[in-house]
Amino acid sequence: MYRCRAVCERIAPVARSSCSSSSSSSCCWRLASRNVGRNVSSLARRQGEGFAQLRATRAMSTGGVPGGSLTNVLMYGTMGLSGIASVLYAYNILHGDASRYRDTLTYLNKKQNEQEWKPKQWPPAEEEEGAEDETVTEDTSEADTESPDEGASTVSQAEAEDSKADEATDTKPPALEAEAPATEASAVEPEAPSTQEKVAVTQEEAPAGEEASVVPEDKLEEGQAPEEATESAVKVVPVHLRPAIPEHVTYLLIGGGTAAFAAARAIRAKEPAAQVLIVTEELELPYMRPPLSKELWFSSDSNVADTLKFKQWNDKERSIYFQPASFYVTARDLPYQDGGGVAVLKGTKVLKLNIRENKVKLSNGNEIKYDKCLIATGGTPRNISAVQKAGEDVQKKTTLFRKIEDFKALEKVSREVKSIAIVGGGFLGSELACALGRKVKDGLEVIQLYPEKGNMGKVLPEYLSNWTTQKVRNEGVKVMPETVVRSARSEDGRVHLKLADGQTVTTDHVVVAVGLEPNVDLAKTSALEVDPDFGGFRVNAELQACSNVWVAGDAACFYDIKLGRRRVEHHDHAVVSGRLAGENMTGGAKPYWHQSMFWSDLGPEVGYEAIGIVDSSLPTVGVFAKASAKDTPKAASEASGTNIRSESETEAVATSLKPTATAAPSAATPKPAVPQPPQAGDDYGKGVVFYLRGDVVVGIVLWNIFNRMPIARKIIKDGQVHEDLNEVAKLFNIHEE
Missing domain, CATH: 3.50.50.60 (FAD/NAD(P)-binding domain)
Known part of the structure; x- marks a missing residue:
């Protein structure tokens, strides 16, 4: 009895599956039912008590009971055939779905490429020969968009091969063809390009701005044709489909x-x-900013604001x-x-x-x-509160000097107005004052106002600041130190600046140069x-x-x-x-230890370079000597080939601090100048200013001394206490005449 039950439980699911997928399911069920009935009756007569349990088992089963009769053999055969038929049916359905999916994908790719690939009218027969000589391949990209000329999806190599035949006949899947508009069937499509035309298009037909890319012959694989390399390696995204800003x-x-x-x-x-x-x-x-307040103002080109090219002190032209x-x-x-x-x-x-x-x-x-x-x-650029609080008319007549547009605006103003006031006595203000001072002879009034005692008073020691102030005055600039602008107003088309001491400065235009935020x-x-x-x-x-x-x-x-x-x-x-x-x-992981330098030129004859902390509030020691003709920014530019001295003053640090050996003086050779501390009324031709913090040099200004910055870096890097800075000044060879 238990054996019969176990067999029934195993056969029942198979029988149900077979019956659901076979046309002879009802016959199979009746045959199995009769067979089960006969076996159950026979077993019931022999075992009696198990009849009820066996009948319950039969009620849960729809399959037959194994036996040795011919009927059971037929049942097994029928069930086997039904199973085979089910497998074949499922395979046919899946294979058909895959084929339809492949056809649909091919059609969609062809439709998309037909929309993207819109060739111009092919050149006439007499022009085709000349056009072929100027062909270039289209630009490559890493995008997933296929080349318009390929026309087929590259999902896999097998699918690509199957789709080639469909692509050759240019047919549509039946399901999609019925949905196509009626006008599309009658539309005349342009003739497809040849194989060579798929690889290369003429420059005239390439979209504007799209560069061409050719696979070099030495990069081709063995036995690979150029057009095959292009079709397999190049993925083209037309320029008009590329986003203006990359994501x-x-x-x-x-x-x-x-x-x-x-x-x-x-x-x-x-x-x-x-x-x-x-x-x-x-x-x-x-672009580089230094020429905006230096060389561009010394250009003799009347169109300098348009060309933005300047001549360096060595007369070599350069673009900004x-x-x-x-x-x-x-x-x-x-x-x-x-x-x-x-x-x-x-x-x-x-x-x-x-x-x-x-x-x-x-x-x-x-x-x-x-x-x-x-x-x-x-x-x-920072502004001053007096201008910020003034009306719109004052602000329209004010330039916060920083960018190319500021230079262009101020250069134009300097040719149209009669007076310009510069607020600020630092690097930028002093450079602009000297630059605009060259136009004083043309009738332009230049006024410079600042709260310090002298030009660059926050950087240079007082004696050198006063000397610089006199240099600016010699350029024709009206310098007004120790003045503070309290208010500004516009009246009669001019700007009136009220100073803290009660004076009023009237000008046509104001330039504010008081630092950066x-x-x-x-x-x-x-x-x-x-x-x-x-x-x-x-x-x-x-x-x-x-x-x-x-x-x-x-x-x-x-x-x-x-x-x-x-x-x-x-x-x-x-x-x-x-x-x-x-x-x-890019993965360098380098620390920033560089001591940066800066420089300022008050024209081609006076300039200085500085490094470290240069603050006039620190104790300073200056050592100066008489300058020669080679101790000018112009001479330094001629020697180095550039006015941008951060390019000539390299990042190198001197390996040792030893003065350059000089020949012993003779009767025909003048004695070298001996460095001396500055004295009132001196003409500071060239020299070195040391800035100290706790007897350690933390900043250096090289006045009309050029191409010595590696030595200055070495002194600051060592951080040593020097007993006699006059000896240290000799390292810069300032005693040479």
């Missing part, structure tokens, strides 16, 4: 100044195929831009450049920085994800730390603010291992910090 970039640089360009150049040097995107608020490509426009790629094409590149997104501001999701939000609403980000936002607006959305004392984003020794975010240039507040935490606003610092940040973004 993701590897390296995102916020800011378009010197630090950002230096970082981009360093990244590309480490990773030649890197894709770098620079986002800047300005409408200009990256680091690189021409041809150096860059467009932001649209950046993700599709196999060799990488640098793109500049101009006139766009980054509003938000999400450091957790590695993305930024732009002023135009777009979002960009990045792998590594650099903040090089620089600074915004670092741009740290992104700290509000990124939770980056801003230094409360110096301003700027606080960074570690590697210029990193947080994971995947670095800061360089004016906006970086870094820790100097010798001088403590600092923030520097100079061209050389922007160059070196930008370069180091770029290297660290």
Whole structure:
């Protein structure tokens, strides 16, 4: 009895499955039922008590009971055939679905490519021969969009082979063909290009701005034809389908100044195929700022505001831009450049920085994800409260000098007005005063006002500041030290500045040059730390603010291992910090130990370079000597080949501090000048000024001494106490005539 029950339980599911998929299910069921009935009756007569239990078992089963009769053999055979039929039916259904899916996918790809690939009218027969000579392959990309000429999906090689026959006949799947518009059937499609035309299109037919890419013959695999290499390796995204702003970039640089360009150049040097995107608020490509207040004003070209080219002191012409426009790629094409590149997104501001999701939000609403980000936002010129509180008329007649547009505006104003007042006596204010002073002979009045006792009074010791003030006056500038502007108003088309001592200065235009305020607006959305004392984003020794975010240039507040935490606003610092940040973004992990330098020229005859902490409130020791004709910015430019002295004054540090040996003086050779401390009324031809903190030199100014910056770096780096700074001054060879 138990054996019969076990067999029934095993056969029942099979029988049900067979009956559900076979046309002879009812016959099979009746035959199995009769067989089970006969066996149950026989067993019941022999065993009696088990009849009820067996009957219950039968009630739960629809299959037969094994036996040795011919009927059971037929039942097994029928069930087996039914199972085989079910398997064949399922296979047929699945195979048909796969075929229909493949046909549908092929048709959809063909329709999409027909819409994207809209060839122009093929050239006439007489022009075809000339057109073929100018063919180039289309630009490649990493996008998943297939080439319009391929027309078939590459899901797998087997599916591609099956679809070739469908593609050759240009047929549609029956299900989709019925849904096609009636007008499509009657439309005349252009003749498909030949195989060679699939690989190459003429320059005239290539979309505007789309570059061509050819697979070199030496890169082809053995036995591979050029057209096969192109079809298998090139994936083309038409230019008109590419987004104007990429959704993701590897390296995102916020800011378009010197630090950002230096970082981009360093990244590309480490990773030649890197894709770098620079986002800047300005409408200009990256450029150098120093010539805006120096050489451009000394140009004899009347169109200098348009060309932005200047002659250096050595008469060599140079552009203010680091690189021409041809150096860059467009932001649209950046993700599709196999060799990488640098793109500049101009006139766009980054509003938000999400450091957790590695993305930024732009002023135009777009979002960009990045792998590594650099903040090089620089600074915004400070204004004075008197102008800020004045009306709109005064502000329209005021220039906060910083950018190319400020130079262009001021250069135009200087040719149209009769008087310009410069508020500020630091580097920028003094340079602009000397530059505009050259126009005094043309009838322009130049006035300079500042609260210090002399020009650059916060940097230079008092005696040298007074000498500089006299130099500026000699240029024709009306210098008014120790004056503070209390209020400003516009009347009769002119600006009236009320001073703290009660005087009133009337002028046509005002230039404010009183320093920078670092741009740290992104700290509000990124939770980056801003230094409360110096301003700027606080960074570690590697210029990193947080994971995947670095800061360089004016906006970086870094820790100097010798001088403590600092923030520097100079061209050389922007160059070196930008370069180091770029290297660290590629995995460099280098600390920033560089002592940056800065320089200022009061024309081609007087200039100075400085390094470290140069603060006139510190104790100073100055050693000077008589200058010669070679001790001028012009001579230094002729010797080095550039006016941008951060390019000639390298980062190198002197290996030893030893004065250069000189020949013993003879009767025909004049005795070398002996360095002397400054005296009242001296003409400070050339010299060295040491700034001390606890008897240790922390800053150095080289007055009309050039190409000696490595020695100055060595002195500050050593941090030693020097008993006689006159001896240290000899290291700079200032005694040479």
